[in-house]
Amino acid sequence: MTGDGERLVLRAAGLTKGFAGDGVAVTAVRGADLALKHGEFVAITGPSGAGKSTLLHMLGGLERPTSGEIWLNGQRVDQLSQARWAVLRRRHIGFVFQFFNLVSNMTVADNVELAAIMGGASRKQAQARREELLGELGLAAKAHAAPARLSGGEQQRVALARAMANRPLLLLADEPTGNLDSGASRVVLGLLNRVHADGQSILLVTHDLRVASAADRVISLFDGMVVDDAPMTTSPHPTSLPDVLKLRG
């Protein structure tokens, strides 16, 4: 198992999460298994309430699983304390959220640099990394603006830059396009594809199957359980265009 685990960025086995809310015990995730290879882009999809976000949060250490195991880069992490998880996150994980969640009292540049510094960069390195990332994402001009002054799409690009600032082993994205219009969604998805092409491992949660279909693998979650784990074959195109395109004339 360990031999296998070393080739994986992330492996989870039998993850379960229950909430005791309002007297009724709710199980959000029941025994989920998944694995993510280095450089792989995996999407988790499912209807709302399927436990997608809870699963992602457990994998990022934001929530503690009720039971089950999580291995990050060959290291077992599910029993770590909050503080140890925090250290893991700042070194190896980048997070992107649906509502951007930029630190509101810091400028765009500060948000990105903060993450780089947290990841262990020096001040100079952090600044260089920030300039590089914001330049790539076309946000160099907005570096010193307050997050609230940016559009949703721009904020999400900043959030992506921030998540990438520490050159994470694993990028976790929780409905990154869920709060964006289709144009901004396509830009963000394009950027995700780009960082994936550069070798970034990505685990993405989305209910948008079009976004999910961009991944290497799509995991379907239903009622807290993994019901399908489908590798996406790079289909030969455009010669075998499906019959959906046949015009009925």
Add this chain to the structure above:
Amino acid sequence: MHAMLRWIRADLRASSARAIVVAAMAAGVVTALLLSAGLLQGATNPWQGLFTATKGAQIWLHLAPGTSVRSLRSQVGGIEAIAGPYSATAATVATGGQRTRVELRAMVPQLPAIGRPLVESGRWLATGSLTGVVLEDTFAQAIHAGVSSVLELDNVDETASVRVRVVGIAQTADQGFYPDQTPGLIWVLPGLLRQIEPNAGHTEEVVGLRIASPAATGLVVQQVVTQLGSSAVGSVSTWQQVKESMARRDPLLGLLLALFGLMALGAALLAIVNVTSGRVLLQTADLGMLKTLGFTPVQVMTMLCAEHALLAGCGIAAGLIAARLLMPLLLGGVPGVGAAAATVPAGWAAVIVCGTFAAVLLATAAPAWQAGRVRPVAAVRAILPRGHLSRLASIAMAARTPPALVLGARSAFVRRLPAALTIGGLALPMMMITIGLGFWSTLDDVQRHPADIGLAAQVTVSPGPLTAAETLRLIRGDPQVLKTYTCVQAEALVPGETITITTLGMGTSRQPYPFHVVQGHLYRAPEQAVATAALLSTLGLKVGQFVRMWFGGVPVTFRIVGRIIDPQYGGQVLAYGRDTLTDEGAATPIGFYSLILRPGVSPAAAVARLTRASQRRLSVAEVPDPADQLGIVRDAVAVLIAVLAVIGLTSLVTTSLLGYRDQLRDVSVLRAMGLTPVQVRAVLMTRTTVLALIAVVIGTIAGRLVTIDLISAVSRLYGLGSGIGSTPSAGTLTATVALAVGVAAVAGILPFRLPGRLPAVTVLGP
């Protein structure tokens, strides 16, 4: 570490207003407490300040003439400096027909480095005027002398007599206050001393020793006495004795200020907790985000604590500076205290500074700990506080109460803890303001009817060189005088007790002086006496009991028939008809005359007129108005009311800021539901107004309940007995409450400058 600094910097920049409020609160608390402590110290333990200001010596020796002290410093360890030797001699000063023993101390026009008297008014001795003398402050008060008074000094043999003029009044830490410490002290030029007491055998050498370690005083004294020989040492006094005799001179002031200081501290701490925890609560979402970025809970807490420690540090520094600047301003008008006396000991200052610092840190640590532990996801999802309409609210809605009122009142309590903090942070200042107003109105009463506190006479006259008959003729010739009482002041020894008390024969048994009697009745026959509460408790007596005293060897038995209020003589007064002493054969030199003026006559005018009529031979003085002395209380009350108002306002603004995020959402929803901008504004105003109303009502009722008791307790301590307290008038209170609630309403909409114009959609998103 660097990341934490980065965040702190960004946070301070982003919410600078709230950061400044936290620092300002700390500054305010430190200033208020240091000022209170300074006043308290000045009022209750003036020695420390005087000692510092006069660079005093800890040990004072009266030595036989010709004793050399040159070798002392080399032979006795621990002596830093020597003051003097100054020639000194005993003399008498004639005041009010009585001869009072004084010590004349010869000093030169140049003030010494050690033990330098602190000139309060007038000036110090000067070469040009040989007959100019400087009086010790408390002694001058006791003999009703001021700058430019003329005194008659005699040597003990009464062989030489010199008329001198008072050129200055000075304070000193060399000896205790008169009359606790006798004889009184007069500084003169060496030439005048020789003129009054040419006999060198009748002089002493006075020497002050400033020593390195005050704790070693006893040891140093022992060594000095051994060194000089006990026959050469006439008397020794140490700083401990002086300090003791100066202590607790004015318990009213001290207690009052201590009380206000503590209450202000309590209210300020509540406000600090409110502001600080409010600041942290507002940041919960950001803090959760920081945790997903990899901040550990401990880091989050450390960061918040460090940030607020920084703010507290700046605030405390500002507070220290402000206190230093304000102290002289505030103390300028305090009689008998003076700025010099009000030095806050380093220990107190340290306690105040550390206490404030600790308060800020604790106020941060608790919410910071919660924030550190909050699940990042919960924070990232920015859960809003939930609340549901209470039954009361539903009933109110059904009863067609304006929805703005119901919704506003409900939203005030959605966050329970902040609501409680706000109410507390507002009720406490309000209670103190009510008490302060009570003191204020009591002072008004006292000033309007001084007779109620035993001050029937407005003017006293001492005969000076005139005979009793001449004096009386002059007084009765003055049409402004309504009544004249001939009074004597006599020392009496209480048997079994080793103390002497000053007693007053005021008028006669048939025509007693109109004391304000609060229990029993006035003396109506010889051997009846009345006394103040403070004196009764000193002697362990009750009204109706008998007490025997000795007047210069003549025993007199009094029956205490009444308790009176009289704030003079430190509140320690025993009074009786002058005829009692004459009947018993005790010597009764006429002391002074107490004059009751016709209504509408100003005491100052009467004093001027009598002084003129007697060609300055009569010494005429106004009776000092204790309410004037209590002027400091007015100042303190005014300052504290202002501070308390600011504290209360801070609590309110914090509440309304804290509600800002919750409210923004509500505002949009309410508008979507069809409330007009005016109604929306009403909801927001109701929110703070409801909290303020509750707090103000609680505070005012509590304040009113304790005011009378508190004033009675304070005035009992002061020897006035109970019965002078009065609560602030209903009108004043109503106005105060209305003002407070009105300000609260405005504070409620302060953060929403344009609530009506916010587009609903901008805030309806998550």
Add this chain to the structure above:
Amino acid sequence: MRMPLLALLAKEPAHGYELKSQLELIFGEAYPAPNIGQIYVTLQRLERDGLVCSQDVVQTTRPNKRVYELTAAGREAVIEWIDKPSEGPRVRDEFFMKLALSPMAGTSDRLGLINRQRRHYLAQLRSLSELAVEVDRRIPKLLIEGAILHLQADLDWLQRCQEDFV
């Protein structure tokens, strides 16, 4: 094929090759180009039905070409076609049949059936998404977007089936 050709002829008379290249120009990769034979067969049928008429145009350097033109009946037919609301796409009844009838056939693994179908749709979705990125022209892009949305609806419907059967 009939109505698109009529619609193209409504603008101006054209011969078979012109019509073919116009179709390709408008629909591009989104639409598998018809071969020229199919176009001529269709045009002959339209002429037989009286919707178009044709005449040979003599060319000096090349063989003569036949140019088709809309008749009044043809114009009427085009307008009627454009004005009439179109039927929506039909439900993929074949998969529905499989899902409904699989127990009779001895395989009751409906979840497997749904998953396989989903993978298929997802693969199609991915191809279409990639295609949508490559295509710049408006008409073909809109067609692809429409196909993607239909696929997403199909996927949602699969989810609905899953909720019911699992």
